Amino acid sequence: MKFMKLIHLRNFSKNLSLFEKEWIEKVKIQLKENLFLGKPLRFDFFREKRLGSNRLYYFINAQTSKALIVAYGSKKEQQRIIEETLLNKEEYLSHIR
Numbered sequence: 001m002k003f004m005k006l007i008h009l010r011n012f013s014k015n016l017s018l019f020e021k022e023w024i025e026k027v028k029i030q031l032k033e034n035l036f037l038g039k040p041l042r043f044d045f046f047r048e049k050r051l052g053s054n055r056l057y058y059f060i061n062a063q064t065s066k067a068l069i070v071a072y073g074s075k076k077e078q079q080r081i082i083e084e085t086l087l088n089k090e091e092y093l094s095h096i097r
Contacts, residue, residue, distance in 0.1 A: 007067070007096065020054070020072075027049050028069075035062060037049060046058075053075045056071075057072070058070060059096060067096065071085060
């Protein structure tokens, strides 16, 4: 399934290396081809894609063919990011409905 729209809520790329920025761009391209890319986290619509010890977190909506990138962080930040993101999941999901 190809998706139609990719949305960013935050600009977290300013503190990233060139390699990380290029990797995120590749993930975006991969998401265009396969919306179910990455590992599901608690829900099928909340996923992560790993780069070494870092992770890119995003929501997907298969019905509307949209993806929303919500965070990028280290393994050490993983639990905080997941908890914070799930607290705001309704807001995030409203962007991809």
